[in-house]
Amino acid sequence: MNLAHLCLRTAVVLGFIGFSMGFGMGISQDFSLAPAHAHMNLLGWVSFALYGAFYALIPQAAVGMLPRIHYILASVGTVVMVAGIAGIYLGHGATFEPLAIGGSIAVYGSFILFVFIVFRATRQASLFGKPSVSEEPAEANGAAQGVWG
Ligand code: HEM
Numbered sequence: 001m002n003l004a005h006l007c008l009r010t011a012v013v014l015g016f017i018g019f020s021m022g023f024g025m026g027i028s029q030d031f032s033l034a035p036a037h038a039h040m041n042l043l044g045w046v047s048f049a050l051y052g053a054f055y056a057l058i059p060q061a062a063v064g065m066l067p068r069i070h071y072i073l074a075s076v077g078t079v080v081m082v083a084g085i086a087g088i089y090l091g092h093g094a095t096f097e098p099l100a101i102g103g104s105i106a107v108y109g110s111f112i113l114f115v116f117i118v119f120r121a122t123r124q125a126s127l128f129g130k131p132s133v134s135e136e137p138a139e140a141n142g143a144a145q146g147v148w149g
Contacts, residue, residue, distance in 0.1 A: 002059070003071060011046075011052055014040060015049075017040055018045055019041070025037065040078070043081070051070075051114070069110075070110050073107070080102060080103035081107055084101070
């Protein structure tokens with residue numbers, strides 16, 4: 001499976017969990033999980049949907065180790081961080097705070113990698129010379145191949 005598809009699948013799975021938390025809060029009228037719900041939706045659903053769209057738009061950007069490390073840090077970090085936030089707001093701060101801290105460090109690190117990945121993929125060799133990766137024909141760009149083998 002290529003990285004774009006993996007990110008999109010991750011987006012809908014994490015989004016489903018996030019939406020369900022919101023739905024559950026609405027039914028129970030207990031809003032303790034609002035911060036966990038918000039972070040699951042924004043980091044899980046929205047961010048991963050954008051990662052998937054980016055890797056689909058510029059397949060060459062998904063080649064190599066860095067994008068894989070980005071995916072692992074972002075996905076594991078999001079789940080661990082949201083679990084930590086949920087635990088804290090349910091009154092178990094002492095136990096869950098390390099999860100929230102560790103998860104946020106992983107998510108933050110993943111985004112630093114993503115900044116690098118985006119700049120690497122969109123840099124122009126020269127204004128009038130070689131086109132940027134996104135301007136090359138789709139096949140030369142790796143569009144036809146799955147980048148995960
Ligand atoms: C089925 C879909 C959803 C339901 C039923 C739902 C429900 C809720 C509920 C009940 C709250 C708490 C409101 C309160 O504290 O008074 C909330 C807060 C929030 N939701 Fe959702 N939500 C949904 C989807 C989303 C999505 C897709 C996002 C973002 C992409 C989102 C972002 C937020 C944010 C930022 C907050 C505020 C969190 C806070 O105050 O700490 N929600 N939502």
